[in-house]
Amino acid sequence: MKKKLYTAIGLMSGTSMDGIDLSIISSDGYNEFSNVLDDYYEYDKNLQDQLVRLRDLVLTKKDLLQNSEKLRELERNLTLFHADAVNQSLKKYRDPIDLIGFHGQTIFHNPNEKITNQLGDGQLLSQIVKKKVIYDFRQADIQNNGQGAPLTPIFHHILSKKINKNFNIKFPIGFLNIGGIANVTKISNGSDNFQNNLSAFDIGPGNCLIDEWVRNNSNKKFDENGELSKVGKVDQLILNQAIDNFKTDSYSQSLDVKNFDVSFVRGLSLEDGCATITNFTAYLIAEGLKHISKKNSITFLLCGGGRKNIYLIDCIKKYLFNEHNITLEIIDNYNLKGDYIESQAFAFLAIRSYLNLPISFSKTTGCKDFTVGGKLVENF
Known part of the structure; x- marks a missing residue:
């Protein structure tokens, strides 16, 4: 029996902190996959400077707490930027979107302390774009004694x-x-x-x-x-x-x-x-x-x-x-786009997460057992 195909958006903002890679894919979360659309949205200089500055400030768990107010404000601005990118892409692709895989921007990653921090408010993104959002992909793996990466x-x-x-x-x-x-x-x-x-x-x-x-x-x-x-x-x-x-x-x-x-x-x-x-x-x-x-x-x-x-x-x-x-x-x-493999991947991971399928394994992240990652929010 053929499995249901889902259409998902993947949002990836990497460690270069230069902008957002956005991909739309169609997949069943198993073996079927096709790429629909890819876009890039460059951060403005002010947002990029803030991201780099704060990432460089946060070197420990204590730094996360001391800069929590700045991080909350930056997270909101970053999420609004992602929401605008999604809405712009949705003007080009008018068919229904089932899910959004929202990676967010990594600020601090320390698996030994079981902490990984990606700026990105899934609740706010879902509210603005009126879509189901899967976010916080790495935390479940870390809690399962994994390294939280790589997830692709x-x-x-x-x-x-x-x-x-x-x-x-x-x-x-x-x-x-x-x-x-x-x-x-x-x-x-x-x-x-x-x-x-x-x-x-x-x-x-x-x-x-x-x-x-x-x-x-x-x-x-x-x-x-x-x-x-x-x-x-x-x-x-x-x-x-x-x-x-x-x-x-x-x-x-x-x-x-x-x-x-x-x-x-x-x-x-x-x-x-x-x-x-x-x-x-x-x-x-x-x-x-x-x-x-x-x-x-x-x-x-x-x-x-x-x-x-x-x-x-x-x-x-x-x-x-x-x-x-x-x-x-x-x-x-x-016939694959090397700039967008990770954004396509997080759209695929969102579908697997939604279907309660594992996204990480002992030989990929070191997790104790295979792990279903990501949190689902539907805030609209």
Whole structure:
């Protein structure tokens, strides 16, 4: 019997804090999926500055409490911005929407203290846009002894089956998402035994260090196409020290942008700092890919903003030079939009949450048992 199809909006605002990716998808929450619409809504400078400033202030649980009033005001403004984005997109897509998956903006993430804080008022969003909203996706996983991230692997699974069928790419299939943090998913086979055939973890910084260095040392927001890094010179001594100081014995912990800082390249020029940071980032990503591939022959599909940084991708390939079992491909080559995989994913996660289906598993977030995440609100 064919399962009911739901139409959902996914809203994703990542660690780069530059704006909202919005996607509309149709799915049954199991195996059927089609992409309907994708949009991007850039934060105005004032909102972005407030977000970055407050995120940098909140380093502990105590900081959350001390800045609670500022966070409430910012949460309201952020939610209003999301509501406006939804309403604008609904003018382009006039068919009924069943659900909205509202990720919100991560301000503080510390699974060891069982705290994850994403700014976003699901009650207010539901009231304004007159839709059912699923939000607070990560907390249930953390309470179930998980890391709260990454949550996209269950969506990567459905994409892997489409890619396997349409392009004859053999399993295992990998996904490398380079957002603020880099995370990787490995789908061993096409079965629906998610506990055994899905594995995922964060592997290091993605764009966060490069973006921070560029913002702090220029009037640019990021290193477009890696052009700054390309003309810079890597400080090999600083790079080697940074790599030695960040030995990864285990990939069991989720990562936050606050786990990293750019102080190790202090004193370098803009371009040399970019080149050195990018090589540091690429080295850690390459090590993570080696770890998850375990000599399997595997194709990794690159998504997220970092896939556009040509210099970064070239550096990753350099560090993988002797790994003949690993292939890197841009996901856009497979009729998928690399900028919107995560926003599509949170629309899919909203449908699964609504159907009381698990969204995280022991080998993706480290949770004790598979976990149904997200909170449903219908405030209209």
